[in-house]
Amino acid sequence: MSLQSSLVPPVTELRAYAPTADLAVSPLSSRRERAHPQAGTAPDNLRTEPGPVRFIIIALAITFLSVFVVLPLVVVFASAFSKGIGAYVAALAEPEAMAAIRLTLLVAAISVSLNLVFGVIAAWAIAKFDFAGKTFLITLIDLPFSVSPVISGLVFVLLFGAQGYFGTWLQAHDIHILFAVPGIALATIFVTFPFVARALIPLMQEQGTQEEEAAISLGASGLQTFFRVTLPNIKWGLLYGVLLCNARAMGEFGAVSVVSGHIRGETNTMPLLVEILYNEYQFVASFAIASLLAMLALITLVVKTVLERRLDEGQEPKD
């Protein structure tokens, strides 16, 4: 009862504003209210859209999602298994496919771990210190998001290509960056840089520096403070950033395509191999690798949901 009575006043308050906003609905709902004066169920009265409208909106949303998201996903798996499990496994066991998977894992490992370090440093600098050019730095971090991936790749071609700024020097010293793992890793690092930093900056800004100051005043060293106080406080946000960073690193096509050189069994990552196989009408093989990437996306989605929940719980609550 006490719950109901506490719910009623806001409803009547709303009523006072309602007539001008929604003439068609308010008389109806007030009649309902009069009929059941005890049933002060706020949610019912607050719903202004009639049933059919609600139904249509929800149906539209679901149809759209099915056509544009679920259907392609189903097609990927259906095509991958269209010649049976045997063909699927055989396609993945191809040396070229294995090489692509290995390369993708290697590049992801390199770029995620480096971006983990860079991201934490950048977020730390932005969230915990004041310095000139801070706004500029924040904008700069977002640059890879706003530049087309192809351009991101092209930048490295201009820098390290045979005609590029460092091209001659690199050739003279027999260092291979383009059309080799370093180039692919560099392009991937560039494209995925914002994820970790973006995930951490708002979190660290909100947490402020007081806990770190407390730790230091209690005699902790800089490293102790980082590992015992800062890191545990940001761990879920960090994992979240790493997860998204990893998904993008494994799935990146544009930037990698420009710098890779498409050398079979050497510089083809999984997304690149998918395209090549498809263009060669090897649909099962192509979709088999695509299915691995799709699976990665699904797993990422699940873990992301879990992490988001942990992040919400982690916020300093009920003060």
Add this chain to the structure above:
Amino acid sequence: MTIEVKNIVKKFGSFAALDNVDLKVGQGELLALLGPSGSGKTTLLRIIAGLDWPDAGEVSIDGEDALARGASERHVGFVFQHYALFRHMTVFENVAFGLRVQPRAIRKDEATIRARVKELLDLVQLDWLANRYPSQLSGGQRQRIALARALAIEPRILLLDEPFGALDAKVRKELRQWLRSLHSEIHVTSIFVTHDQEEALEVANRVVVMDKGRIEQIGTPGEVYDDPATAFVHGFIGESIVLPVDVSGGSVRLDGRPLNIAANGAASGASKLFVRRHDMQIGPAGSGSLEGAVRHVRSFGPIQRAEVALSGGEGKTIIEIDAPRDRELQAGEIVSLQPRRYRIFAAQD
């Protein structure tokens, strides 16, 4: 442990947060830094702790140059306004933190750490919360844990930054008394920052009043209240009636009419007369040097608070005075007023 601060200057951009501050704190003192926000009191506290660095000046703790050491080496307990408890650690681990991060050579064994934490939780009377997380505690409990955590390292001095600022009035009052008795129990030299004069007067044995980065007065609670050194201190501590007066040749005039009070050596020129609300003697019309009409009277407890419109001049000066309830005042009544105790300060700007 003693603290000595000499000629400290600290600027944020062009804003002088601290402007040549000198301060000496004796062994076992409980000192309050009192002032409005922006007066530099928190900055001074943070500089002593090593969380901020002065642009110039010296800080020594027990005769030893503190500025040569970082915050982690100063062995200073610091309690933050918003507690700053480690949110991912239990209360127990929060208190144990300072003991666990000690260099291996002097770190205590686990059993000793546990015993020490238990002892501290007993001291703040919260041993039953050992396994909770900070988010599960009330504000008052959090602040007591923060204090226990600061005491765990057996600090040479204890610094508290607005320790009760984020708490509600009732909890605040309880914690004040509790802090006082805790201090007399452990007797560690302590400085706390507050903007609440009542808190400063009630808890501290010495009060440092600050304004605009300077120390206005240092004294016991009685001294700063009864014998304010500057107009700022008089206006900031306790409720005062302030009247613009003219001093010339030992006589004091308000709106051109002489007041029947001595200038007490105040310099000639435009000045301000400060009188505590309860130091204004009320008498029948004609008996004092000021006269006015009572506009409102509110009676509560032992006093009645009257709003009096002073007559003469433009008749727009309205003052509030506190009178005992032995003679009930009536609205509309004309009364005369005579300052019993007062101070005159030269008017600034």
